[in-house]
Amino acid sequence: MRYIIIGAGAVGGVVGGRLAGGGCEVVLVARGAQYAALRDGGLRLRVPDGEFTHRLPVVDGPAGLGTLRADDALVLAVKTQDTQAALDAWGPAPVAGGGTAAGRLPLLCAQNGVEGQRMALRTFRHVYGVCVWLPATFVEPGVVSAAGSPLTGILHLGRYPRGTDETVRLIADDLEKARFEAPVVPDLSRWxxxxxxxxxxxxxxxxxxxxxxxxxxxxxxxxxxxxxxxxxxxxxxxxxxxxxxxxxxxxxxxxxxxxxxxxxxxxxxxxxxxxxxxxxxxxxxxxxxxxxxxxxxxxxxxxxxxxxxxxxxxxxxxxxxxxxxxxxxxxxxxxxxxx
Missing domain, CATH: 1.10.1040.10 (N-(1-d-carboxylethyl)-l-norvaline Dehydrogenase; domain 2)
Structure with a gap:
């Protein structure tokens, strides 16, 4: 599974960096100064076990990837006020073998609050929620940090509006290998x-x-x-x-x-x-x-x-x-x- 991190800031950057460090294929999506810094110098991830520079593919939108892959998972990590613009950009993106991202690919809403996933469900068929317990910082372009130890964070996962499935369990397995605890729960909204x-x-x-x-x-x-x-x-x-x-x-x-x-x-x-x-x-x-x-x-x-x-x-x-x-x-x- 390839993870496309839409919004490579504090949460998105840390999750993307940790997944990459755990052996997963990761693409970062950013804009402005953050896009330029990631493109030119890579993602600098500061965590208790050291500072790591991950030189990952970086795009500023779906056009930078062309046709998406059938094994792509989209991780929406923008602030909620930026959600609709991201959905509008990525939903229509074509997927290899036919169809669009909105119809075929899993979308994980790794955001604060509860509204982003509800917005996503209007256009995306396969929406998953994430309860993000991840103290992370992003104030300098290209640099993100997470001070949590021994785990970087706890990310409860589930389908939205309820339930679980094999896809979310596979994603949880990847997160568990990347220094997160990732409980899969059918009642995610309580968290x-x-x-x-x-x-x-x-x-x-x-x-x-x-x-x-x-x-x-x-x-x-x-x-x-x-x-x-x-x-x-x-x-x-x-x-x-x-x-x-x-x-x-x-x-x-x-x-x-x-x-x-x-x-x-x-x-x-x-x-x-x-x-x-x-x-x-x-x-x-x-x-x-x-x-x-x-x-x-x-x-x-x-x-x-x-x-x-x-x-x-x-x-x-x-x-x-x-x-x-x-x-x-x-x-x-x-x-x-x-x-």
Whole structure:
């Protein structure tokens, strides 16, 4: 099986590099400065066991590959806000023997949130979800890092919307050989919604910096409690913290990496790179959407969605808002709802 990594950033770059290191055939898809860096210097992967340079085929779209192979697997690792453009580009791509990628090839959505795979199912016949537990960093073109040890990450896999099959089990086998744990589960959404609750803090981190200290942790708990109330009202199941800890144990322990400090998660990294967009609409915004559908107020997540988008659009410095200011705005938002 050949893996085409659509979006060779933090998650895509690490997964692609690890798969290549495990002996799999990998093609990277990137754009702009990242495409140029990967093309000219290869993918530099920094992990606890060293720094590896993988010189892999790099394209900026399906035209760079021509006709796709019948044994190709597409790994969609772009941010959710970039999903539709990727689907539009890769769905119609021809496959050897006839048909298109959308009709014939497996598409794995290795993304935060839950919306990307739903978007994919409108055009792709064989969609698989991935619950990504992979602390990874991408702030410099051509360089990605992952500090997890002894495993690089845990990637729960399953068909979308439910079930398993032989294809996903073969993919899991390749990931297991590449320093990941890859449980194949029929109820993947339970893990993804639990991860969504964890990712609600991404906007806090992007706006105010690392979530450290009692005040920051208390605020994040308020945000997640709002999310939990929404999921409960919607009747959406999610794994408990106890079940998550039992699965993870100490399998992915962060190890300091030389020349690769981890300053923040995916939203923080988007602001640092100045991309102009952030995925808050599909994290905090998912909670806001469900809250409106089920009659649950979500003032904190709506505020974070707005602030994160404003920071991205205006290219504000990541972490530049004092936590005290964020808490003040949040208190005002909650008070306005209560009136």
């Amino acid at each position: 993804q919604y639990a991860k969504l609750l964890a990712n609600l803090a991404n906007a806090v981190e992007a706006v105010t910096g690392p979530v450290e200290g009692e005040a920051a942790l208390e605020f994040v708990e308020r945000v997640r409690a709002e999310g939990t109330a929404v999921l409960d009202a919607a009747g959406i199941a999610y794994t408990s913290p106890e079940e998550q800890r039992a699965r993870r144990g100490d399998k992915v322990t962060l190890v300091p990496l030389a020349n690769a400090p981890r300053g923040g998660g995916s939203s923080w990294q988007s602001l640092v790179r100045g991309t102009g967009t952030v995925e808050a609409d599909y994290l905090n915004g998912e909670i806001a959407l469900l809250g409106r559908l089920h009659g649950v107020p979500t003032p904190l997540n709506e505020l974070l969605q707005h602030l994160a988008n404003t920071f991205a659009r205006e290219r504000r410095e990541a972490g530049s808002m004092p936590l005290s200011e964020l808490v003040r705005l949040a208190d005002e938002a909650e008070a306005a709802v209560a009136e």
